[in-house]
Amino acid sequence: MLEVWGVLMLNLVLRMLAGYTVPKEFGELIADIKANTPGIENVIISTHCQNDLGLSTANTIAGACAGARQLEVTINGIGERAGNASLEEVVMTLKCRGQSLGGLYTGIRTENIVKASKMVAEYSGLLVQPHKAIVGANAFKHESGIHQHGMLKHKGTYEIMSPEDIGLQRADESGLVLGKLSGRHALKNRLEQLGYFLEGKELDDVFWRFKTVAEKKKHVLDEDIEALVVDELFQPDSIWSLGDLQVTCGTLGLSTATVKLIGADGKEYVACSVGTGPVDSAYKAVGQIVKVPATLLEYSLTAVTEGIDAIATTRVMVRGDDSFTSTHTSGDTIHRTFSGSGAEVDIVVSSVRAYLSALNKMLTHQNKPTNHKVSDKNSEVDVTAAAAVPNFFRD
Numbered sequence: 001m002l003e004v005w006g007v008l009m010l011n012l013v014l015r016m017l018a019g020y021t022v023p024k025e026f027g028e029l030i031a032d033i034k035a036n037t038p039g040i041e042n043v044i045i046s047t048h049c050q051n052d053l054g055l056s057t058a059n060t061i062a063g064a065c066a067g068a069r070q071l072e073v074t075i076n077g078i079g080e081r082a083g084n085a086s087l088e089e090v091v092m093t094l095k096c097r098g099q100s101l102g103g104l105y106t107g108i109r110t111e112n113i114v115k116a117s118k119m120v121a122e123y124s125g126l127l128v129q130p131h132k133a134i135v136g137a138n139a140f141k142h143e144s145g146i147h148q149h150g151m152l153k154h155k156g157t158y159e160i161m162s163p164e165d166i167g168l169q170r171a172d173e174s175g176l177v178l179g180k181l182s183g184r185h186a187l188k189n190r191l192e193q194l195g196y197f198l199e200g201k202e203l204d205d206v207f208w209r210f211k212t213v214a215e216k217k218k219h220v221l222d223e224d225i226e227a228l229v230v231d232e233l234f235q236p237d238s239i240w241s242l243g244d245l246q247v248t249c250g251t252l253g254l255s256t257a258t259v260k261l262i263g264a265d266g267k268e269y270v271a272c273s274v275g276t277g278p279v280d281s282a283y284k285a286v287g288q289i290v291k292v293p294a295t296l297l298e299y300s301l302t303a304v305t306e307g308i309d310a311i312a313t314t315r316v317m318v319r320g321d322d323s324f325t326s327t328h329t330s331g332d333t334i335h336r337t338f339s340g341s342g343a344e345v346d347i348v349v350s351s352v353r354a355y356l357s358a359l360n361k362m363l364t365h366q367n368k369p370t371n372h373k374v375s376d377k378n379s380e381v382d383v384t385a386a387a388a389v390p391n392f393f394r395d
Contacts, residue, residue: 020052020053021049021055021059022053022055022059023055023058023059023061023062024062026047026049026059026062026063026066027062027063027065027066028066029066030045030047030062030063030066030067030068031066031067033045034066034067044069044070045063045067045068045069045070046068046069046070046071046072047059047060047063047064047068047070047071047072047085048072048084049063049072049084049085050079050080050081050082050083050084051077051079051081051082051083051084051085052081052082054082056077056083056084056085056086057085057086057089057090057093059085060073060085060090061090061093061094061101064094064101064104065101065102065104071085071090072084072085073085073086073087073090074086074087075087075088075116075117075120076088076117076120076121076126076128076132076135077089077132078120078124078126086133086134087108087113088113088117088133088134088135088166089133089134091106091108091110091113092110092113092134092161092165092166094106095110095161095165096160096161110165110166110167111164111165111166111167111195112167112195113134113135113166113167114135114166114167114168114195115167115195117135118226118230119230119234122230122234122341123234123339124339125298125315125316125317125339125340125341127300127315134166135166140163140168167195178190178210178214178219178220178225179214179218179219179220180211180214180215182210182214182220184203184207187203187206187207187210187225188203190222190225191203191206191225191229194222194225194226194229196226196229198229198233202232202233205232205233206228206229206232206233209228209231209232210225210228213228213311213344213345216309216345217307217309217310217345218309221305223304223305223311224304224305224310224311227304227311227313227343228311228343230341230343231313231341231342231343231344231353234341235357235360237360237364238264238360239263239264239359239360239363239364240261240262240263240264240286240289240290240356240359240360240363241261241262241356242259242260242261242262242349242352242353242356243260243261243262243268244258244259244260245257245258245259245260245282245348245349245352246258247278247281247282247348249277249278249281254274254275254276254281255274255275255276255277255278255280255281256272256273256274256275256281257272257273257274257275257278257281257282257284257285257348258270258271258272258285259271259272259273259282259285259286259289259352261286261289261290261356269289270289271285271286271288271289272285273285273287273288278348279299279347279348279351279352282348282351282352282355283296283351283352283355286352286355286356286359290359290363292320292359292362292363292366293320293321294318294319294320294358294359294362295318295319295320296316296317296318296355297317297318297319297337298315298316298317299314299315299316299351300314300315300316301313301314301315301347301350301351304343309345310345311343311344311345311350312343312344312345312346312347312350313341313342313343313350314341314342314343314347314350314351314353314354315339315340315341315354316339316340316341316351316354316355316357316358317337317338317339317340317358318337318338318340318355318358318359318362319335319336319337319338320336320338320362320366336362336365338358338359338361338362338365339358339361340353340354340355340356340357340358340359340360340361341353341354341357342354342355342356342357
């Protein structure tokens, strides 16, 4: 039985790894397996759908309707080529339409979806496209005049789900606006409304970052607060941290940067460098102190909100030399890349924070045993019991 099931499971996965099957075919395939495999009642049928034709979510739902009870999905749909079935899309489809799909449901705590999505984007360095279903930045925005009119009449006109269902909070309905005069209690209260329950040092660190930003802009919005939380809490162990930064740039002469870093030993290290711009010169100065070869592969900078005083979020990806490698389960050697992010009103400071974040990850990896096995397994959602879901999501 196990041998027969192994062959059938392999055939199912091979077909879906190509991302070629359409929902009708996939549902019929699983229904046929369920109907014609002896002892099928003793096993759990699993789905693993690629998104080459943009059908991974639809195929996964079709598989669940046909009898699959374990759905392999990934947060933000991250995966090989065009990606895998998206956890947030599958879960919210079952939450919104479960009754019409035979009563299917999951044990996922959907109010943590946005938080998990942002966490994965932060650690992976793979940004979520604005029009991504459920978790995209535009998923709950209404710009069309007729849409806005309908929303003013009734929110359910164009929203099939509430933003709060996935942990996305609307503007503070109490009317409180956070600024430079706001205290720790007001910030803590707003953080809790956004789903961040911080105490002690974590709250202190975010509060002082908040006060620094509030001195530079009139109002601190929810997006600003979340950017600061992510930048402060979702960072690797600080082998190097930024002390001070001074740059000089313009149309005359070379750009120069002076950087002060604080090492893990608490000592201060200062270096000065020139470059083709303020970011380039600052990165070179950091390199003089850290003394670890690193190649900058990607660099992006986005404004968290509108306005000249917006917080800038910088994301970078770096690669070390040949000593930074891992071995995949296939036996292939992988040249590791490391992503980092930083958030600050000053774009150069934001850029240096991001670079240090990536370097800290690289150095932390260097201090661990080499040749780690990198798993290629995806997250798994048990449709009936959520038994394989991380505790982060579960009741």
